Amino acid sequence: METIGIFYGSTYGMTEKVTEKIKKAFGRAKVDVYNLNTASPEDMTKYKNLIFGTSAWGIGEMQDDWEYFIDKLAEIDFSERKLALFGLGDQKEYPESFVDGMGTLYCRLPDKSCVIGQTAIDGYDFYFSLANKDGKFIGLVLDEHHQKNLTDERIKKWVAQLKNEFI
Numbered sequence: 001m002e003t004i005g006i007f008y009g010s011t012y013g014m015t016e017k018v019t020e021k022i023k024k025a026f027g028r029a030k031v032d033v034y035n036l037n038t039a040s041p042e043d044m045t046k047y048k049n050l051i052f053g054t055s056a057w058g059i060g061e062m063q064d065d066w067e068y069f070i071d072k073l074a075e076i077d078f079s080e081r082k083l084a085l086f087g088l089g090d091q092k093e094y095p096e097s098f099v100d101g102m103g104t105l106y107c108r109l110p111d112k113s114c115v116i117g118q119t120a121i122d123g124y125d126f127y128f129s130l131a132n133k134d135g136k137f138i139g140l141v142l143d144e145h146h147q148k149n150l151t152d153e154r155i156k157k158w159v160a161q162l163k164n165e166f167i
């Protein structure tokens, strides 16, 4: 498998912590991690396999660093790349905008055909999410506030899926 580049935006460090867990779950595969607040589009173009992570901030809002970065994605040719998304949220406090950050990130991608790593929506309790597309989440969904005990297993399963879907 080609090297993986993970790019995350994190306000209070929860997405950052989860990013490290995802990296570990890949085992011996080569994974580089970037905090988006110091990353550039050139950093992204080094990788054929990409993972983007964001938390959610209000109805439809991505984590701030993604808001600043998102237009720069137009500089990247995604046609020969694979991209997986993961999102953090809080399904009890924000059940009507659960993990909307990841949903908006997906909506604003210049090319969605490269996106892999969809997951089942079963096992979460929410009313509405922009990350729900045709009955599936468009990436991995984690809730460190109310389902922290499920995070490791969810990551393990998702990473096994990505190992089959990445280049």
Ligand SMILES: Cc1cc2nc3c(=O)[nH]c(=O)nc-3n(C[C@H](O)[C@H](O)[C@H](O)COP(=O)(O)O)c2cc1C
Pocket (backbone or CB within 6 Å): 009, 010, 011, 012, 013, 014, 015, 016, 055, 056, 057, 058, 059, 060, 063, 088, 089, 090, 091, 094, 097, 098, 099, 100, 144
């Ligand atoms: C002001 C505020 C607004 C939030 N809005 C949402 C939201 O709309 N949907 C959601 O799922 N989570 C929402 N959250 C929860 C965060 O996404 C969650 O705490 C996340 O784990 C933070 O990750 P970070 O520290 O990496 O930024 C919100 C949290 C705060 C404090």
